[in-house]
Amino acid sequence: MQSFITLTLLVIAIQAGAGIVPRYGINQDFVWTPDAEIPALIQAMKDAHIQAVRIAIRWTTVEPERGKWNFTKVDSVVHALHEAGIVILPTLMSVPAWASGVKPAGVKGFYDSFPPQRMEDWQEYVRQVVFRYRKEVRFWEIWNEENGADFYKPQPDAAHYVSLLKTAHDTIKSIDPKATVVLGGLQLNGIIPNPWLTVKTETSSRRFTTRAAGVILMSRTYIPTFWRPRNKGRLTLPNLFATQSA
Numbered sequence: 001m002q003s004f005i006t007l008t009l010l011v012i013a014i015q016a017g018a019g020i021v022p023r024y025g026i027n028q029d030f031v032w033t034p035d036a037e038i039p040a041l042i043q044a045m046k047d048a049h050i051q052a053v054r055i056a057i058r059w060t061t062v063e064p065e066r067g068k069w070n071f072t073k074v075d076s077v078v079h080a081l082h083e084a085g086i087v088i089l090p091t092l093m094s095v096p097a098w099a100s101g102v103k104p105a106g107v108k109g110f111y112d113s114f115p116p117q118r119m120e121d122w123q124e125y126v127r128q129v130v131f132r133y134r135k136e137v138r139f140w141e142i143w144n145e146e147n148g149a150d151f152y153k154p155q156p157d158a159a160h161y162v163s164l165l166k167t168a169h170d171t172i173k174s175i176d177p178k179a180t181v182v183l184g185g186l187q188l189n190g191i192i193p194n195p196w197l198t199v200k201t202e203t204s205s206r207r208f209t210t211r212a213a214g215v216i217l218m219s220r221t222y223i224p225t226f227w228r229p230r231n232k233g234r235l236t237l238p239n240l241f242a243t244q245s246a
Helices: 003-017 036-047 071-085 119-132 158-176 205-221 237-245
Strands: 023-029 048-057 087-093 138-143 181-182
Touching: 023 158, 036 048, 048 071, 071 087, 087 119, 119 158, 138 158, 158 181
Parallel strands: 023 048, 048 087, 087 138, 138 181
Antiparallel strands: none
């Protein structure tokens, strides 16, 4: 996933800066960063010439209970980054227990990795977040490591993830037609078989990315980046799609 994050942020930063100078980004979970440390951290990013950052805007954080929204921390982070001139790539993820129907105490690992029971609840979360930050954010990432059993429970489901992806895409575009939507960063780049996946098949990871790739190619509004192991060279999305859909 690190290659995906770095290259996606690089593409985003170049787009934002008219492509004149290569620009670099990092991943930083600002919402979990103590308030007192944020100004110094942003200044350190500026000193290091970091011009794009990937942050999580978790559903569990902004709507911990149905209908009770709290954007206090996220507001401060987004406004500070925007004022600093740093391009923001929020990740929309982390489903609250009230929306997934799970009991956190009985879940091993991340309880917020279960998908929502109702697509309407997911759509409203996306709508609330995107509308609120539409003037400060132009790039959105949907979920994180959705091909991994720890981030998509009870196990990865390409078809269901793509339904969340499409719903988020359509909602975002209805609010900001010029926004760019990117596929969630994949574990092991989406190519190498995931050793933690409960479905132990050599091509399970490829089948997952192929299904998502079909939506991406039709939409032409996502920026996916896939890589083969270093000794096999780069695997582009059209090649992946053509190979796996044959």
